[in-house]
Amino acid sequence: MNRPAYTVEDVVKLLGVTPRTLHYYEEVGLLEPAARTQGGHRLYGEDTLERLHHILRLKDALGYSLQEIKSILDTEYALDKLKAKYKNNQSAENRDSILEESILEESIRLLEEVLQRVDDKLSRLQTVQKNIRDRLEKIQALRDRTTTTKSHS
Amino acid sequence: MNRPAYTVEDVVKLLGVTPRTLHYYEEVGLLEPAARTQGGHRLYGEDTLERLHHILRLKDALGYSLQEIKSILDTEYALDKLKAKYKNNQSAENRDSILEESILEESIRLLEEVLQRVDDKLSRLQTVQKNIRDRLEKIQALRDRTTTTKSHS
DNA sequence: CATCAAGTGTACGTTGACGTTAGATATGGA
DNA sequence: TCCATATCTAACGTCAACGTACACTTGATG
Structure with missing residues (x-):
C-alpha cells in the first residue's frame, strides 16, 4: 500500500517546501525516514504527504x-496504533485492556488540551479581526465623508 | 498628557516581559523611545503600555x-495621524486634500491587506479545529465502546 | 551511454528574538 | 548621606529553523 510514491522534487512542488526542510524534519523526527531507492534517494508515500501537510498547517x-x-x-500516531490494535483485538482476548484504556484516556486528555489551545487562539484571533474590521469601517466612512465633501465643493 | 508614568519594573510586572525585550523592541523601532528621567532611565506612558499590549497580542x-x-x-499609526489631521482641518482650508486622500486610500488598502491575512489565518485555524474535533469525537466514541464492552463483560 | 540537473550526507553560516554578562550610573528608602 | 537595588549601554551568547556550500552519486533524457 502507498504505491503512489513521491520524489523529493514532487513534494517540493506540491507543498512548497525546500529539500532542506524535508531533511531537517526527518532529522528531528517529524517525518518518518521515508523509503529509499536502491541508490538512496528518498521516496514518500501518500500518508507522509498528509502528515507533512498537517505539520505545515500546525506551523x-x-x-x-x-x-x-x-x-x-506523536500522540496522534499512538492513537492510530491503538485504533488498529483495537480493531484486531475486537473479538480477541484483551488481557491488557486497562493499560490501553489509560493510554486512551491520556490521549483524549492531550487532544482536548490541544483543542483548548486552538479554541483560545481562535477567539483571540476573532477579537483581532473585529478590531481591524471596525478600524477599516471607520476609515472607509471617513473616506466617504471626504469624497462627498469634495464632490459638493 | 500621559502623566501616569510607568518605570521599566512596572511594565515588566504588568505585562510579563523582560527589560531586555523592552530594549529590543525599542531597538527595532516597535516602541517609541519613551521619555527619560534626567538620569536616563526610561518612563513609559499609558499609550505605550497599550501599544505594547497590542504587540504582544499580535505576537x-x-x-x-x-x-x-x-x-x-506603522499603518495604524499613520491612520491615527491622518484622522487627527482631518479633525483639525474640518472647516479649515484643505489645499492638499488630494494628497491626504491618496494617503487615505493607501491606508485602506493596507488595512484590507492585514484583514485579508487575518481572515486567511482564521479559516486555516478553523480547518485545524475541525480536524481535531473530529479526531477527538472518534476517540471518545472508541472509549465509550471500550468501557461499554468492559462493563458488560 | 554520456551528461547533467537533482539528490545525498556533512558541516558550517544565518536570521530572529531575545538572554546574559560587565562595568558604570541612578534611584528610593533607612 | 549611604547603600541595596534597579537601569543604563554595549557587546557577545544562544536556540530554533532552516540556508548554503561541497564533494560526490543517481537517474532521466537526448
Missing part, C-alpha cells in the same frame, strides 16, 4: 514550534 | 513576526 496557522508539533503528532 | 495570538507587527502598527 503556519497556529505558530506551533516543531517541538510542540512533534508531541501532538 | 502570541497570531504568531506574527516583529517585522510584520511593525508594518501593521
